[in-house]
Amino acid sequence: MTLITDVRLRRILDSRGNPTVEADVVTESGGFGRAAAPSGASTGEYEAVERPPSEAIAAAREEAVPRLVGEAYAGNQREVDAALHAADGTDDFSEIGANSAVAISMAAAKAGADVLGAPLFQHLGGAFRGQNFPIPLGNVVGGGEHAADATDIQEFLVAPVGAPSVEDAVFANATVHGTVADLLEERDVPCGKGDEGAWAPSIDDSEAFEIVDEAVSIVQDEVGFNIGFGLDVAGAELYDSETGTYEYSDRSRDTDEQIEYIAELVREYDLVYVEDPLDEDDYDAFADLTDEVGDQTLICGDDLFVTNTDRLVEGIDRGAANSILIKPNQIGTLTDAFDAIELATQNGYDPVISHRSGETEDTTIAHLAVATDAPFIKTGAVGGERTAKLNELIRIADDAT
């Protein structure tokens, strides 16, 4: 029933107005799945390769589609993803493009779920998933590669850890986002938004800490449950490998100073989550920081691990980080993302399922988070391509997908 009978690929718009790859997968019994690839701006050096969409589509039509149509079953995700790897023939999807691969992989999963008549999270995670929901990390202030002339730290993230439901959590994040706008207005700071819908004011990081801390306290009092906050430092973007220093607008920090700075921030603001505090090549520094504050907070590797099990094994061996960001397009298939999640949880690393700065209305990551019982999902706070995932979580909780 799930034999793939058609795969169609096209260019569509992403949230930045750039082209991206969308895939449709159809099965013998009429099952249908559609998915689109997201796209990063602060990409890790070791990510699978995103090719220009028209090239990725042409290559996938030539190499991958013939290995899927009449050959692979959408209900057998490992088989579909193995066919994508075989079609590509490289270890980084540089032939068919990770953007074509991930779009087809996710569309096949949706087609498999459609044939079963089950929600995607259940097809991926099994009958007993759907009881636990991830805490959404909501980006409320940001800069770095996601906005010009804003904070050095890429993302200030709200973490409503005490929310009684995913719906309460999602609304709390949106309320903090709105409260941040009020506080910026009180300070006469004009601002627009960055790529992920976070406010992108022209302020320094210390003022951003003050404002987010205050907004979180105000909303916490309002809603009556515990709200923390965290960061995506995107350390690799700040790091200058020539000088071995992290370059902030107002000063430089060497690696030891960077570790101390982050550890102090964790203590001062009780941060619940710190992503990529250090350069993507510096496992040792990640290990030192994890040693120092890993019992108080999550130290998450995004550019460090790039959803890659080989890099995660190295991190586990060296005690670097205690959490991994999971972005399916960093590695190219759902199978690879699942394997990274499984390896992480088996070794006490918390998986955090994540969007990219360039997104579409695709909701696969919401289902992936529920399917894998992930404790966190990072998918923005506002903006249609972000709320697509957040609203899908609310629908899953309401049993309405």
Ligand SMILES: C=C(OP(=O)(O)O)C(=O)O
């Ligand atoms: C979501 C992120 O940004 P991008 O998609 O630009 O890598 C991130 O760095 O975690």
Ligand SMILES: [Mg+2]
């Ligand atoms: Mg990141």
